[in-house]
Amino acid sequence: MTSTVHFKFKSSLEFETLSFTGSEISVADLKKEIINIKNMGKLMENFDLNITNAQTREDYKPDAMVPRNSSVVVARVPVLRSSRRDNLRRDLAASPTKIDDTSSPLEILSKTKDIASLEISEEEKIRTMMEQSNKDFANVNYNRVPRMPTGPVPRNYVCHRCGLPGHYIQNCPRFKDPNSTETFPRLKRSTGIPNSFMTTVHDINTPGVLLTSSGQLAVPTIDAAAYKEGKKEKPPFVKDTNTAKKPDPNEKLIPNELLCPICKDILVDVVVAPCCGESACDECIRHKILASDNHQCPICKETNVSPDDLIANNLVRAAVINYQ
DSSP states (O other): EEEEEEEEEEEHHHHHEEEEEESSSEHHHHHHHHHHHTTOOOOGGSEEEEEEEETTTTTTOOOOOTTTTTTEEEEEEEHHHHHHHHHHHHHHHHOOOOOOSSOHHHHHHHHOSSTTTTOOOOOHHHHHHHHHHHGGGGGGGGGOOSSOSHHHHHHHOOOTTOOOOOOOOOGGGGGGGGTOOOOOOOOOEEETTOOEEEEOOSSSTTOOOOTTTSSSSEEEEHHHHHHHHHEEETTTTOOOSSOOOHHHTTOOOOOGBBBTTTTBOOSSSEETTTTTOOOEEEHHHHHHHHSSTOOOOOTTTOOOOGGOOOEEOHHHHHHHHHHH
16 A cells, blocks of 8 residues: 655655555654755765654654655754764774773864774864874873983073173082172173174173174274263263353454444444444334334434334445455
8 A cells, every 4th residue: 555745845845755565654664754855965974853743843753653644844954972972983983093982072082093094073173183283282292302401502602690601500600609799790782782882892791782693792992982081071060160151262253343342242234323323234124113012222222212213324335244
């Protein structure tokens, strides 16, 4: 007696018909028939089918029976984690690799070399790969490197106890006399200063000494010259006798008739004041007149003097040009 069951996937719109013999079919046989009809064998390695009654929306259990003429909805779901672990144990048992059966699944994965051939999800493969890559850096693989350096001393090595190159710190001469009270300065590096601007020294107590990249002691050339010259300081509360400017014997004296009575310097753009007839710089006398409240002449103190009345003194201007 031939019976039928109507099925469709969640993404499908119409039902399809599956034929079988008998009045009902088991869920396992129904899954196999659907996989064969849809050619889903290669796609079902990490997935399973979930069968649901189309009318009641109830899921069929794995050991349930589906009556004929039923309509079911099929959904593809991931395989449960326990099922993947069972498949993994089965694959590993068939392989020639000897692994302890009492090991946990994580330990089994970490000992497997060919991860790509395992029937596990992509996430577990990535996690296993990361677990294996970290095993090389585990604490059991740590080998302590000897802390005492050996071999020839590098050129740029400097002992941090005495600040001198040429020996390791464990061979420092200061260890020979533990009761010594001599102190050594901690040297700074000459970072950023070209070697052409440095002067090599041999005394570690030289002011401003620096340590070059080659392990030599050096001082900036400018600083070396400054330290050599020293700073000249006068005693406090002593009158400075050098503040007054000494007259230069070679300096040419300006005649009095060419000096401005306001700025006491050589006349520039000479003009004549209309009130007193005195000559002065145009800028000096004009500024003084405009700055006063009643336009007062700065030479004769006459008031109400207009800057527009200033007259150019061409004769004195020519004399200034001849003098210069």
